[in-house]
Amino acid sequence: MASVFRSMGLPWTLLSCVSFFVTLSVTPTASTAQTTEVCRSKSRLFERRHFELHSCAWCYQYLGRMSDIKAHPIQPYLFVMTNRTALPARTILVPDISNASAVKQVCSTLSKPNCEGWQECCQAARDCCQRQLSADPQPNGTCSRNWDGFSCWDDTPSGTTELVRCPGFLQYASFSGYAQKTCWENGTWFSRHYHDGHNGTRQEWTDYTTCINKQRMLTSLYLALGCNTISVIFLLPALIIFLAYRSLRRQHRIRLHVNFFTALLFSNIMSIMWDFIVTHDRITDDSDSGTTPVLFSNGVGCKLLAFLRLYFKSNTYVWMFCEGFYLHRLISNAFRPPKSLVFFYGSGWGVPLFYCMLYVILRGVYANDSCWANSFGHLEWIVYCPNLLCLVINLFFLCNILRVLLTQLQTHPNEPSNFRRALKATFVLIPLFGVQLFVTIYRLPAGQAGAPEYEQFTVFVNNSQGFFVALIFCFCNGEVIAQMKRTCTRRNLLRAGTEISSRGVTMGTSLHPRDDDNEGGGAGTNGSLLHRNGGQGHRGSKSAVVNNSCASGNDGNRDGKRGSEKYSYIPMKTLTSGGGGGGGGDVRSPV
Structure with a gap:
């Protein structure tokens, strides 16, 4: 041939x-x-x-x-x-x-x-x-359109620097980086002097140094893996806590947190799988080994992972909007809170599925290569636009909530602590509403001082949201802490009762009635946990102090009623169940 x-x-x-x-x-x-x-x-x-x-x-x-x-x-x-x-x-x-x-x-x-x-x-x-x-005819005073061997450059005005995305076929290429080419004032492209093999001539030169930096890519990759892993470690127990307590999971606010945390959890898991299976394989691949990187194999499994990663990431944006919308409605119209969460469930899980499927269909038709990792040009806005819209609306919600709080503070101008609480509440809502993601929209131009550091800061912000929301809205939540303390107290009491039973010892507890006449009554009786209150009309007794590893303080006593008599007791299992002193008393089973 x-x-x-x-x-x-x-x-x-x-x-x-x-x-x-x-x-x-x-x-x-x-x-x-x-x-x-x-x-x-x-x-x-x-x-x-x-x-x-x-x-x-x-x-x-x-x-x-x-x-x-x-x-x-x-x-x-x-x-x-x-x-x-x-x-x-x-x-x-x-x-x-x-x-x-x-x-x-x-x-x-x-x-x-x-x-x-x-x-x-x-x-x-x-x-x-x-x-x-x-393209249209080349204007005067511009550097001509050109193919430099890797990238395509359009007509560029003199005295400017043009940026294009790093080509994906370069080994160790960063998909988020940019190559740059400078057009001189005389309308010619920047050139360098070559000696070896070019007879000392000058040739046009493009700066691809910002595209190929294996060590920097590995640093960003390990940073993303670390942030996602920490987020998963915090999100998983947070979800278990929310679902374990009925008093928590019945609240609409907590239900929204559960869905948002679930979306974040799956998004972090998909990101970990993508970084480990695709990105790490692409960076560490040896082109002479003869093996094909997962990215270039373009298999069905790789595309499915790309879709799931895109879908769950979009879920997080829509659930951030749902959180913002719900809280904004509570504050702006406190007397008419939402009675049903069907709208939020349908929006949080259904809306991202619609535009992600549209993106995947178009991607499969027009750019079905490299596991859909390369940029899809303007069609990327099919996903970017609704996600960015959620952030913009949440920013409006946050500003309006701050306005309402400051307006309420005007009624109490002499209490500076209220102002501090309002600012604290506003800052706490930032990771929940995703406002911090606005700092990741702008990217410093390639080659500019601080661009690599800003890129790593962007990686940290994008992948650590799950850690912050789990820490603030679960582990630092007063309701959660109170529930956990009650659980620790109950388990400690049951454990103490079990130890006493195993030793064959019956422990008596002295509870002091309210009237002084009965104080010390039955003091010599140690065989019963119940003490009858002597006076009529007294509705309770002082609580006993329970010291344990989870909490220490006054543990409220329950009032038992037998006929017209009041009883106070500590729910603790004992070896004996008979009445010993203070006749007529009975021993109740622990709750």
Whole structure:
């Protein structure tokens, strides 16, 4: 075929001429309309077909990093320099990704990941050529549109720096980073002086240093894994506590917390799985190992994980809105609280499913590659727009709640503590409403001082929300603390009763009646836990002091009624159950 030739010992110049004319034989002739379509690659203009092959050859040169196979500086082919490859020396390869046999032959010299990355680069170059041809004529005083070997650059005004997303086919590339290219005041792209292999000439240069930084990517990855893991550790017991106590789970506010915490928990779990299975595998993959990273395999399981990660992350935004809407309605209209949470359940779990499914369908049709990790362009706003809308509305809710609290404070101007409580309440609501996520919307330009540190700060804010909401609204919640103390007290009392029973000892407890005449009555009786109150009309007795490991203080006594007599007791199991002193008394079972 015309895509492969062997030189048979011909001189290099003759070989170049022969291969050039042969490759032209597979391209359109000069009489066709395509001969007038030219695209720019690295400051050179090429006819469209020539551009496609030439740019694809240099994609191989940049990505393959092989000294045995080189791209020709001008001609659209690859040349095998030595016999150290699977192909004989002086073999000519035409890098045409539309030709299956040519792709197979080129990929025989690459690992599977590099082969897939090479084809992505070639396709990006073709898209760039089409983009150049469809753009308006170049304005005066601008740097010309260009393909630099990795990325496509539009016409750029002089004296400015243009940014584009880092290409995903670069090894160790950061999907959130940007490459930058500077246009000088004279309307030319920034260039650098090269000595080796370029005869001391200047060539255009693009800064990709911000795209490829393996150590920084690993640092951000481990930071995200740590924050998500800590969030899961705090969210899981918080959910158990909320669901264990009936008095808590019956409250509408707690029910909303349970759903929001559940969404955060699953979002953190999906993020952990994605970072460990996909991102870590992509960063630590050795291109020469021959294995295909999960990201490039583009399997069904990887896409399912991407969908679940996107869905549960969107759930957290909508549940933040539900929390804000519920609290705002309680404060603005306290006499008519919501009677049903059906609307909140449907919104929190159903609305994100709708727009996430729409995104996935469009993604599967138009950009079904790399496990949907690469940017989808403007269609990303299918997910971004509703999530951002939830944050904006919650910011309005928070400001209005603060306004209502400050208005109420005007009725008590001489109490500065009220003002402090209002500010404290407002700051406590920030992680619940997700207002802190606004600081992650803006990204510092690539290469600017502090950009790496700000990127890591963004990772921390995005992945630690579960930790803060669980800490503030569960473990620091007064109702939860009171329930936990009561539980510890009951268990301690039952444990103490069990120990006494095992020793065969009956413990008496002296409870003091309210009237002084009966004080000390039955003091010599230790066989009963009950003491009859002597006077009529007394409705209770003083409580006994119970010291235990969970809490210490006054434990309220229950009043038992037998006929017209009042009894006070401590619910503690004893070995004996008969009345011993203070006749007529009975021993009750522990509660």
